[in-house]
Amino acid sequence: MAARKGKERPKGARGSSLLRVLGKADLEATPSPSNRMPCPGLWKTPVIRWDGELMACCADVDGEIAVGNLRDADFDQLWFGEQMTSYRLLHIEGRFEEIPKCWSCGGINFYKMSPDEVRAYLDDVGRADLWAPYAARMGLA
Numbered sequence: 001m002a003a004r005k006g007k008e009r010p011k012g013a014r015g016s017s018l019l020r021v022l023g024k025a026d027l028e029a030t031p032s033p034s035n036r037m038p039c040p041g042l043w044k045t046p047v048i049r050w051d052g053e054l055m056a057c058c059a060d061v062d063g064e065i066a067v068g069n070l071r072d073a074d075f076d077q078l079w080f081g082e083q084m085t086s087y088r089l090l091h092i093e094g095r096f097e098e099i100p101k102c103w104s105c106g107g108i109n110f111y112k113m114s115p116d117e118v119r120a121y122l123d124d125v126g127r128a129d130l131w132a133p134y135a136a137r138m139g140l141a
Contacts, residue, residue, distance in 0.1 A: 038091035064100040
């Protein structure tokens with residue numbers, strides 16, 4: 001199918017500068033979370049699929065990190081619940097390899113998590129103890 005004159009086809013993830021898709025060489029390398037920031041998607045982009053599944057990630061097209069179904073629980077229970085809290089804390093700790101998809105994702109880069117947002121979140125969930133290691137890992141100390 002030819003593109004209409006004056007209209008380009010969407011590039012998709014591989015052609016986008018907003019989402020970094022890792023290549024084979026990246027996937028074979030040992031992940032280095034040393035200065036990788038938490039993915040803001042875990043806080044800022046909930047995705048609800050057609051079947052009611054709430055997804056932790058907007059780039060998880062395979063549904064590997066579904067949080068639960070809105071038929072079984074309400075949004076707040078899922079989005080602010082135990083599973084999402086666990087995912088967020090793993091990101092703050094730099095333990096991306098423990099979440100399907102996250103270990104091999106280059107992350108989205110059209111918005112960020114500010115240090116103030118991370119610190120406020122840690123205070124909200126009673127994990128202020130993670131601030132110092134996070135700040136050191138991110139070069140904020």
